[in-house]
Amino acid sequence: MKLLSRLFTVAEASQGNKEKNTTPILPNPVQVYQQNLEEIFEQCSDITYTPVKLNVGKEMIEGLLIYSNVLVNLDVINKNIIHPINSYESERLSHGPQEPSLIYDKDHTPSKGNIRSLEIFAEIITTSNIKKIDHWSQVVQSILYGNTVLFTNYCSTALVLETKGKEGRSIAESTVESAIRSPRDSFIEDIDTNIGLIRKRIKSSHLKVMNMIIGSESHTTISVLYMENKVNHHLLENIIDLITNIETEVVLESAYIEQHLEQYPYSPFPQTQITERPDKVCGDLMEGRIIILTDGSPIALVLPITFFQLFHSSEDYYTRIISSNLTRFFRFMGFFIATSLPSIYVALISFHHEMIPMNLLIDLSKNRTNVPFPPVIEALLMEVAVELIREASNRLPQSIGQTIGIVGAIVIGDAAIQSNFASPTMVIVIGITVIGSYIFPHYNTSYALRILRIPIIIMAATFGAFGIVISWCWVIIHLCNLESFGYPYLFPLAPLDNSVVKDGIIKKGLKN
Incomplete structure (x- = not known):
């Protein structure tokens, strides 16, 4: 539990840069929310602000969708968010008048938060993953990760809607670590896909995946994978400490993490092993090693390693x-x-x-x-x-x-x-x-x-x-x-x- 709590703290703290606003969301009209975000994303032409309205009886709920049009899947936004909102009134009328509970609090005080309006939106939106956030830093992070944020009038909570675009190259055979008799798939630049390739082979609850955010500007997702029943937990604690102490503005490839972790940078011999083969990673996991995946990189880091491991190939175990x-x-x-x-x-x-x-x-x-x-x-x-x-x-x-x-x-x-x-x-x-x-x-x-x-x-x-x-x-x-x-x-x-x-x-x- 101590390790998990520290990782949770790391996921929040590692995102911080000096310019990040950690103030909570205060109840305001959606126009004020839009003005705040326009100041934060000044000169960012890819950020889109889409107002939406929901008719609930005699009440009109105003909402605001914010997303980056280069990071999201626009089909998901149109089909799973905007279309259900626009068609809600007609569906409600076709089934007869069904007045939901009042939107505002009993004393109609907006400062206490218009939570019910957010719940109504959450009920009719059909995206796969919806969660609530209440800080501006979470809003900015969610938008930059390819999600859509929904604000409603006078609500101190916003909704994060899963709308990430999955564009990228498909899974193909490795061109670096070729083998005659072995699986043909290899990692790609999407970290979720890479974790899925590992989960597909190791269907065990002992396989743990811990995510952390590294890079004050890039906010790159780093995943640490290990087998709970095989890993050396003291080693795992040390690796987590090393990763949390990384201070860098941007992480563009797993080599950034590798260079921050290695203890002997001037040695000609590598202290971590790199691979883009899921079967190789699974074999190392079963031997108690730790795997580090970096979002945007098809290369996985394997650690710790030995000199003789550099001579091993995954094909050795298939012949x-x-x-x-x-x-x-x-x-x-x-x-x-x-x-x-x-x-x-x-x-x-x-x-x-x-x-x-x-x-x-x-x-x-x-x-x-x-x-x-x-x-x-x-x-x-x-x-x-x-x-x-x-x-x-x-x-x-x-x-x-x-x-x-x-x-x-x-x-x-x-x-x-x-x-x-x-x-x-x-x-x-x-x-x-x-x-x-x-x-x-x-x-x-x-x-x-x-x-x-x-x-x-x-x-x-x-x-x-x-x-x-x-x-x-x-x-x-x-x-x-x-x-x-x-x-x-x-x-x-x-x-x-x-x-x-x-x-x-x-x-x-x-x-x-």
Whole structure:
């Protein structure tokens, strides 16, 4: 109960900015309400004010609908709000005179609130969700969230009518985390739809969803999901505290939340995992992890995570044990190749000729005869060329981006060899390295590999094989000291925990 009460407080407090008016609604004519809102939404041409009237016997109830025409579903407003109000009098007459209770209080004092008039509107309006509000801050928030607010004369309470528009892209297959055997749906930019995709898979009351509002200007909805019977509640308290302490004006994507939550922003390794697959999120929920969804983003944050979780794919659990473990082995191999293969080549060519077979050494020497740069400069130049091609292909339209990447790599590689800018062996080494960096199921892991690769190459060019050993010692020490929200990053290997190691590194069968 303590956690729920604090979350309720957060949902109110996090919306506040210095300009927000928290005064209650006072009984006034609807014309005064409109003037107040016109001052608040000055120069906002998308805000619409629609007066409505309801004939109840000899009384005429005046009402005012306020909404943003770019955020609402206009069909819902016309069919479920305006049409029932306009047709109420004729329906009442067709069924005979049925006078409802008087609208005003007994002493006809407007200052006490014209509550009955609001109840009559609520009875005839057919929207799916109706709730009452009594503060101006709630009015402004409801309008900006795509709802419609209804005022009536001399009533200190307003109605919030559910009229949000659901326009947006439809659910489609993930283009980032593709898999051969797996569900084909992925998250979209609507947070309610994303929660529905999770609820569709986990039909349990233990699945809890807590909403919070972050961003003093954007008022972005953040949903925290967890399994009540599996989550570490102390961890959940810490996560909630971190989110409540976020001070920012706007949240446009889940990356804003991620950067505010991470404890080691200068580490090359991520402390949260991102995914747009509902099945992956459900699997993590069942393991006791916490999921953070952001309205307007198709990316979910998974936390806490471990280093070995970066090598896991949801497809691992849909294939047989041998094939999934073999795939994981290749991912670990790809991690080592992507970080160390260029540095090993530089160290062998520069310092450790005796470790290369004589015939291979002679061929390598012939290939490098006309190359004017030392191996380290050659490797760094090729790395820069690859990064430029990668960035260019990402920024180009998807239809030609992949073609430019492939053609650019072939043309530049061939031209570099023909002009003696780089040796054929170096082109092959860099090509294998790039392939190794793309073997991971989560693309953000490749950023860590690219950051590590350059320093290790420089260390190899300076100290040879000892430089590579020193670099890897630094990486391992850093991983041992790194934590993800209080959990050791190398868990379950360090510290060793045999009870969970079965899926930490090597996957075992579901029956085990």
